[in-house]
Amino acid sequence: MGWDPAVLARIRHLHLRARVLTESLMMGEHRSRRVGQAVEFADYQEYQPGADLRHLDWKVLARSDRLVIKRFVTETQLPCTVVVDLSGDMDTGTTGRGGYPDLDTSKAGYALTLAATLLFFLHRHGEPVGLELLAGQGAAYTSLPPRTGKNHLQQCFAALATARPGGRANLGQTLLAVGGRTRRRSWVGLITDGMEEPSEWLPAMSAFARRKTDVRLFHLFDRGEWTLDFKDAALFYSPEGGEDLAVDPGGAREAFAEVVDDYVSEVRSGIVRFGGRYVPVGTDVPLEDAIRRAILDGVAEGTWA
Secondary structure: OOOOHHHHHHHHHHHHHHHHHHHHHHHOOOOOOOOOOOEEEEEEEEOOOOOOHHHEOHHHHHHHOOOEEEEEEEOOOOOEEEEEEOOHHHOOEEEOHHHOEEEEEEHHHHHHHHHHHHHHHHHHOOOOEEEEEEOOEOOOOOEEEEEOOHHHHHHHHHHHHOOEOOOOOOHHHHHHHHHHHOOOOOEEEEEEOOOOOHHHHHHHHHHHHOOOOEEEEEEEEOHHHHHOOOOOOEEEOOOOOOOOEEEOHHHHHHHHHHHHHHHHHHHHHHHHHOOOEEEEEEOOOOHHHHHHHHHHOOOOOOOOO
16 A cells, blocks of 8 residues: 655654663563563462462461462463544644644643553563554544564554554443453553543443453543643533533632543542552653553552642
């Protein structure tokens, strides 16, 4: 197929950014090569003095008064999928050449670059990688299951480079579908601004929990959206529909801060309830920091403020 020069430039840009960021991350990495542990129970072994007590099966001890250790088999590869929300509410910031979101000065561009870097980082670690795009328009692919190989990685980059935000993600419905086809004991990085009612989509995270998936939610936000950092009264609207709303930022800022705090708390607790990890990511945060917190440091703590 013939590629638009603007798309080819975006693919090169994504590849370069992802490679540079990955090399920076790997320079400071002093941990296992693997992003996570995909393990399956193998059998029991009689306890021997000095064995790791963390693997002691207390249920067997209670039933039979025997000390046994669980043994596991570690899988050599961990299937990894990056899921990107490209709904209309992600369409903030600058539009670049060809009508595509600018990769450096837009919320969707930040999400696409974050996705590309995660894919490249995981690929460099030898993991099979896949990509799921929720909503959006114009992408070369919307669903690519985890595979290895440079050609597959390039397909993922082509999908990211040709994607534009648009429409509504219907997170509850689409996450149930994605969770249903996700491999057991895999890794999933979900990039979304979560701009749908949390009670409507958080229950869908159960689809990943049932498959014992290691989920990291990258909760993407623009600080201006969450702080009403505007001087003058303005008319606010959503690209995904709904009534326009006139707001005086000065008078509403304090009450709005409480609404945002409640919203963030609801999302964070919902993700944790289903065994996931919550990573708030402001678009002013360096991508390297967001990825390090989510993968290398193995934590999902912190607040958005």
